[in-house]
Amino acid sequence: MTRAGGLRVSGLRAAVLLASSVPVLILAACAQDWIPSGSARVLGWHDEEIGGLRSCVAYLEVANTGSVRIERSSLSLRVFTASRSYFRTLVLETALPPGGLVYAELSVAYADPGESAEADGGVELVSVYFE
Numbered sequence: 001m002t003r004a005g006g007l008r009v010s011g012l013r014a015a016v017l018l019a020s021s022v023p024v025l026i027l028a029a030c031a032q033d034w035i036p037s038g039s040a041r042v043l044g045w046h047d048e049e050i051g052g053l054r055s056c057v058a059y060l061e062v063a064n065t066g067s068v069r070i071e072r073s074s075l076s077l078r079v080f081t082a083s084r085s086y087f088r089t090l091v092l093e094t095a096l097p098p099g100g101l102v103y104a105e106l107s108v109a110y111a112d113p114g115e116s117a118e119a120d121g122g123v124e125l126v127s128v129y130f131e
Helices: 002-029
Strands: 038-050 053-064 073-080 085-092 101-109 123-130
Touching (some): 038 123
Antiparallel strands (some): 053 101, 073 085
């Protein structure tokens, strides 16, 4: 009797485990329906003097490519010169509806007034995150 009862309990546990895993599998399969997704790119950059400091000003574009609203975007950039690299992260608190587009700019002051962003690929996106 213990053996038969043990089989029933094991079968019951398996059924409960299977039933509880189905919603998880469904949510994972439909992640694009509830996880924000987007794209970002560097449109261009130039050097200028800001507040007496020579700086690189980068222009960015962020697009919502998903089906849910993006509440916040985080963009990490690398600006590199012949001497060194500069890393900055820009957090945009702008809500972006599906299909929406927003433009932003970020300035990075150089340590040496003689520096300038490289002409080819002097500003690049290192990472992007959407929530």
